[in-house]
Amino acid sequence: MVSVFEVVLQITFWNPFILFSIGVPAALLNAIIFIGIKTFRRSSSTYYIVGQSLSDVSVLLILLLQIVPSTPSSVSSIACKLMLFFLQVTVSIAVSFLCLSAFDRWACTSQSARIRQLSSIRVARRVFPIPFILWSLVNIPFLVYCDLVPPTFACWFTNDLFMRIGTLFFVSNSHCSSSSDCSYTVWIVDIS
Numbered sequence: 001m002v003s004v005f006e007v008v009l010q011i012t013f014w015n016p017f018i019l020f021s022i023g024v025p026a027a028l029l030n031a032i033i034f035i036g037i038k039t040f041r042r043s044s045s046t047y048y049i050v051g052q053s054l055s056d057v058s059v060l061l062i063l064l065l066q067i068v069p070s071t072p073s074s075v076s077s078i079a080c081k082l083m084l085f086f087l088q089v090t091v092s093i094a095v096s097f098l099c100l101s102a103f104d105r106w107a108c109t110s111q112s113a114r115i116r117q118l119s120s121i122r123v124a125r126r127v128f129p130i131p132f133i134l135w136s137l138v139n140i141p142f143l144v145y146c147d148l149v150p151p152t153f154a155c156w157f158t159n160d161l162f163m164r165i166g167t168l169f170f171v172s173n174s175h176c177s178s179s180s181d182c183s184y185t186v187w188i189v190d191i192s
Contacts (some may be wrong), residue, residue: 016067023060027053036071042123045104046081051128052097058090080155085142096131147150 030054034040066083108119117123145159145166157163 016063020060022066027056027060042121042139043118045101045106046120047121047128048097048101048104051131052101055090055094055097059087061088061093061130062087075153080148081143081146084146085139088139088142092135092139093105093131096135100127100131101176 031050034049034053035047040046062083066087102117104124107115110116141162145157145162146155147158148154149156149158157166
């Protein structure tokens with residue numbers, strides 16, 4: 001007889017693969033549709049939707065890499081730093097594009113003509129690179145203050161102050177001892 005614990009372990013193990021196999025094709029189709037259809041290309045929201053779709057694909061790829069046991073993030077210091085950095089950057093970029101898309105839809109329906117001017121392809125082209133630049137700069141401390149921490153050599157923070165601040169927003173599965181017991185957790189630390 002199968003226990004509930006075994007079922008939960010199986011779901012925990014296979015869930016990321018299922019999300020990856022559904023999420024990546026969906027995000028890529030989303031980007032292809034918005035780029036391919038001429039009507040959508042004339043909308044300023046297309047820039048933000050395509051940017052979010054590509055960021056979502058990147059997030060799913062990084063999460064899948066973290067789950068695979070042969071990934072060198074727990075072996076190489078550079079891989080550890082880059083994995084955490086790119087995970088933080090891509091998640092932040094995806095959320096930024098979601099917010100920009102919502103702002104664009106709000107601006108195009110505004111009663112004010114000045115606000116409606118913010119919903120244009122010209123503005124979208126200028127705003128599009130800002131999330132990439134902003135979040136790459138904001139997340140540089142992950143490259144500096146994250147490394148393999150002994151005795152378990154888990155990829156985690158090396159600076160106490162950055163750990164107290166960084167864990168407020170950090171989504172991680174670095175507490176996994178093997179791929180079968182991984183679950184994603186939002187770590188929240190009271191810094192008072």
